[in-house]
């Protein structure tokens with residue numbers, strides 16, 4: 709029989725998660741969260757805030773959908789329009805950072821590394837050919853992202869959209885992948901028992917894991 713909660717019953721304090729005081733488990737948990745976010749649209753890590761150094765030297769951020777995570781290679785992958793300012797910024801200065809916060813998990817992940825713009829690889833071709841026309845249409849727009857328009861406009865793909873072959877060929881030229889080669893993963897976990905912060909980096913390819921003050 710369960711005791712009914714009264715005003716004097718202390719609130720139940722949830723147990724700490726298994727990774728709480730374990731750096732290796734923390735890192736595994738971080739990779740798992742990122743990996744799940746590629747298919748879970750409600751994850752706080754699905755649309756990451758990706759930062760580059762602007763052409764004028766100021767920080768520039770934008771949301772980007774996390775498409776693929778490779779924990780062994782330590783890479784994240786995004787899709788982008790090669791005509792966008794971010795691609796120019798990342799070509800000139802490949803320093804890149806991605807940030808996400810999951811409200812239900814009370815977890816912040818911040819990744820720093822170097823960007824690679826990848827327009828013509830076999831992988832980029834594969835991603836393009838397996839993409840729905842509804843997604844490809846964004847890359848078929850004559851205006852480049854950030855172009856000044858004389859009136860408000862934006863693509864609105866019909867449900868049954870088909871790109872004809874010439875349009876698809878032109879659109880392919882605007883499509884690229886952005887790879888983030890991770891050099892540092894900063895992990896912040898808020899918890900009633902005490903917050904935790906950990907930092908993971910791979911100098912010379914070997915893992916350096918340590919706790920930091922949150």
Ligand SMILES: Cc1cc2nc3c(=O)[nH]c(=O)nc-3n(C[C@H](O)[C@H](O)[C@H](O)COP(=O)(O)O)c2cc1C
Pocket residue numbers: 755768769770771772773774786787788789792793794795853854
């Ligand atoms: C939820 C959301 C997801 C987005 N996903 C992407 C994306 O995956 N790739 C991308 O290039 N832009 C994406 N955008 C648009 C960018 O945030 C940004 O506005 C655009 O890429 C131009 O950025 P730039 O001028 O810094 O290059 C997304 C925007 C939102 C609101």
